[in-house]
Every structure is written in C-alpha cells, then in structure tokens.
Amino acid sequence: MADNNATETIKGAMDQAKGKIKETVGSVTGNDDLAEEGRAQKTAGGATREAGMERMRQERAQAEKEESRDEDVF
Template identity: 60%
Template sequence: MADKGKMDQAKGKAKETVGKVTGDDRMKAEGKMDQAKGKAKEALSETEKRARGIQDSLRDKNDRT
C-alpha cells in the first residue's frame, strides 16, 4: 500500500503543478487532496507494519512461556 501512497502523491503533485500553470484552482485543489490521500495511505501502511511486528513479538513471547 505504501507504493500506492507514493503513486497518489506523485499524481497529486502533477495535478497541482498543472493547476498552477493553467490557473485551474480546482485541479490544484485535487492535486493537494491526492497528495494528502497518499500520505494517509503511507501512514496507514506503516501503522499496519508496526502492529504486525508487535503482534509477532507478543506471539513469540507466548510461545516461549
């Protein structure tokens, strides 16, 4: 999902740039929204990774006892 987040950020940056060049405020706003969506996807992916790591370490502790 992190790759998808990066793609959304890149797409958003491109839209924002096109919006700035053409004076299209809507396109610029869409670009900013895409970038925010991409950052959120990356944060979610990182949180999921950490949660899996914690879950694995707790499982390992239970296996040792």
C-alpha cells in the same frame, strides 16, 4: 496480510506523487481546479500510506511479541 499493507502503502505513496504532480501542473497553468484536485489526492494518498505503514508496524510488533512468547516456552 503484510502484502496487503505493503500494497496499500505503495498505492498511497503513488497517489501522493500523482497528487503533487497535478497540484504543480495546476499551479503552473493557472488551473485552480486541477491544483485543488491535486492537493486533495496528495492528502488522501498520504493518509492511505500512513495507514498501511501503521498496520505494518502493528503486525511487526505482534509478530515480535508472539516470537518472544514462543522463546519463553522453550
């Protein structure tokens, strides 16, 4: 499960970067449609990255909780 979350986090970061490039190229060339597409992709990529990171934090917290519970048994 953690691999999926890491992959999602990386994909989101990549989409953010691609969006920033599109936004910059669109702004420099005066292509408002490309700039807007870039902003949208950057925003969506950020949301995807954050969602993946949050799931990784939740999994880590759950694993720590289970580890603590296991230590209490022994």
